[in-house]
Amino acid sequence: MKMWGRLVLCCAALLLSITSVCAIKKLNSVNDLKKVDFGRAVPKHSLLLLHWFANTIDIDNNDVIRLTFDPNLGTYGSHHYGNYERLLNPLPQGNIKYRYYTVGNLFQGRSDLPGYVLHPPNAEYRGRNRDRIIFRVREHNTGWQNDERIDEVYITQHYDNSNEGTRYDPSYTYQITTNLLQQIRAFSVEDNQGNSLMELREDFGSNIDDSRLSALKISWGELACLGLLLYIVLEEKYYQNNKPRPAEKRNRLPHCVVNLPGNSENHHDASHSWPERPVQNSIQLEVMTGTNGKAGISWQDVPYHRVNERVMVVLYKDNNAQEAMYSTVIGSESGHVNTSAFLNVGLQARLHKTKKKYCFWTVPSDEICRGNEFRNPGKVRIHGYDASLQLFVKDGKACARLFVNKSFGNWTSEFKKSWVGFYDNPNKPTQEYEWWQWQWATKFKPASTPLDYYHDVYEYHSSMAIAPGVQARFILKNDIVMAQASWM
Numbered sequence: 001m002k003m004w005g006r007l008v009l010c011c012a013a014l015l016l017s018i019t020s021v022c023a024i025k026k027l028n029s030v031n032d033l034k035k036v037d038f039g040r041a042v043p044k045h046s047l048l049l050l051h052w053f054a055n056t057i058d059i060d061n062n063d064v065i066r067l068t069f070d071p072n073l074g075t076y077g078s079h080h081y082g083n084y085e086r087l088l089n090p091l092p093q094g095n096i097k098y099r100y101y102t103v104g105n106l107f108q109g110r111s112d113l114p115g116y117v118l119h120p121p122n123a124e125y126r127g128r129n130r131d132r133i134i135f136r137v138r139e140h141n142t143g144w145q146n147d148e149r150i151d152e153v154y155i156t157q158h159y160d161n162s163n164e165g166t167r168y169d170p171s172y173t174y175q176i177t178t179n180l181l182q183q184i185r186a187f188s189v190e191d192n193q194g195n196s197l198m199e200l201r202e203d204f205g206s207n208i209d210d211s212r213l214s215a216l217k218i219s220w221g222e223l224a225c226l227g228l229l230l231y232i233v234l235e236e237k238y239y240q241n242n243k244p245r246p247a248e249k250r251n252r253l254p255h256c257v258v259n260l261p262g263n264s265e266n267h268h269d270a271s272h273s274w275p276e277r278p279v280q281n282s283i284q285l286e287v288m289t290g291t292n293g294k295a296g297i298s299w300q301d302v303p304y305h306r307v308n309e310r311v312m313v314v315l316y317k318d319n320n321a322q323e324a325m326y327s328t329v330i331g332s333e334s335g336h337v338n339t340s341a342f343l344n345v346g347l348q349a350r351l352h353k354t355k356k357k358y359c360f361w362t363v364p365s366d367e368i369c370r371g372n373e374f375r376n377p378g379k380v381r382i383h384g385y386d387a388s389l390q391l392f393v394k395d396g397k398a399c400a401r402l403f404v405n406k407s408f409g410n411w412t413s414e415f416k417k418s419w420v421g422f423y424d425n426p427n428k429p430t431q432e433y434e435w436w437q438w439q440w441a442t443k444f445k446p447a448s449t450p451l452d453y454y455h456d457v458y459e460y461h462s463s464m465a466i467a468p469g470v471q472a473r474f475i476l477k478n479d480i481v482m483a484q485a486s487w488m
């Protein structure tokens with residue numbers, strides 16, 4: 001019902017020639033969280049923030065969410081959020097008062113937020129203070145009682161790019177349903193007795209085996225339930241994405257956000273007039289892993305009039321590059337192409353208008369918008385050691401990096417019998433690494449460019465093409481796996 005109401009609202013808005021962007025995705029379950037590009041487009045830290053928030057608010061038996069702190073007092077670094085850039089729905093007018101608040105600024109919240117949010121035990125979860133939670137408070141004064149509740153929750157992040165000032169990035173803003181908040185509360189850190197790790201594994205259909213579960217207990221200690229949630233969302237992404245999930249289809253309809261023309265405070269490009277601007281914001285361009293180690297480009301929500309006037313997706317080496325590596329005219333609002341360029345970190349897709357050269361060649365002209373630079377997945381801790389493993393791509397090939405803490409002086413003796421193997425999918429038994437695709441840890445070569453002040457970094461380049469599902473595993477000895485790094 002609610003969905004249809006929104007849809008009608010959205011269409012009504014269109015008829016009134018108010019532009020609407022159905023851009024904000026809704027996440028309704030832990031399985032939906034797996035679809036978010038955590039570790040690349042979205043910081044993994046936002047999962048910690050969300051876990052903290054879900055366990056800090058109060059949800060009663062009727063699914064009514066109530067505050068346990070006063071956001072007007074700046075507790076946890078919270079403060080009023082004006083929504084001036086129209087990231088979210090304009091607030092309803094009437095007797096019931098609504099207000100948006102944001103929370104999660106690590107600097108402002110440093111005296112209240114728990115240690116695991118401020119200083120995550122595991123470096124890959126440390127935030128750069130970009131991710132936030134926005135919640136909407138609905139305040140209804142019934143005359144005899146002031147009923148205050150949270151009726152909407154979002155995760156969002158500031159743009160990575162300082163040109164955008166302190167705006168939030170609508171492409172990486174997601175609405176979090178009460179159902180998902182309830183699911184996350186099952187992983188509460190204080191409730192270790194209530195939900196054992198084994199029960200959670202059952203309840204959420206995780207494939208984690210007993211030895212990984214014990215490893216989680218050791219490495220996360222009292223935060224083990226949180227560790228399991230992160231494992232399910234980040235490591236089991238691949239299994240779930242390949243399974244058909246008919247039950248989830250219903251949630252596909254995106255939440256609609258209505259953008260009203262008005263004075264935005266952040267005109268970073270005054271040359272575009274309304275209503276074109278918000279539509280452009282919703283174009284999504286992404287460099288992805290194509291076939292045989294080549295880069296693919298995917299695009300979504302390119303407005304029909306753009307497609308009609310002939311536009312091109314163009315591949316660049318990085319955000320600063322001027323010279324195109326590959327370009328092709330697109331014929332649909334959403335789609336993907338396999339390019340001829342090998343996948344590398346930094347690659348970026350941009351959408352360009354086109355022009356004719358010598359009357360017959362179509363070449364790119366003005367840029368319309370650009371996507372994020374392609375990034376490697378984050379590193380994964382080698383259990384029990386002050387070292388991590390990262391899977392990365394170099395010219396389309398799967399490569400591995402070892403980060404060894406500088407204080408781990410005798411690592412070559414500890415890892416004397418250790419090796420890293422490459423696998424074409426996460427279900428392969430450890431002995432079945434790809435033919436010749438392995439190397440002793442001690443034979444890794446020092447990385448040519450220093451990547452990290454605290455670690456010594458060593459690399460090995462395999463000759464195996466990178467593809468979704470490819471894994472590098474760190475094997476301590478025999479077949480004891482201490483880390484697995486996966487390609488999404």
Ligand SMILES: *[C@@H]1O[C@H](CO)[C@@H](O)[C@H](O)[C@H]1NC(C)=O
Nearest residue numbers: 290291292296335336337338
């Ligand atoms: C890209 O390559 C894959 C594998 O060869 C193929 O399945 C897919 O259809 C190709 N995509 C396009 C748009 O050509």
Ligand SMILES: *[C@@H]1O[C@H](CO)[C@@H](O)[C@H](O)[C@H]1NC(C)=O
Nearest residue numbers: 123386405406407408454455
């Ligand atoms: C490296 O090891 C030292 C000493 O054990 C520790 O204090 C430090 O936090 C470690 N650094 C990282 C980045 O893990």
Ligand SMILES: *[C@@H]1O[C@H](CO)[C@@H](O)[C@H](O)[C@H]1NC(C)=O
Nearest residue numbers: 408409410411412413414415
């Ligand atoms: C490496 O050093 C640690 C701590 O100094 C020690 O516990 C460990 O036994 C050493 N390992 C080897 C193989 O010498």
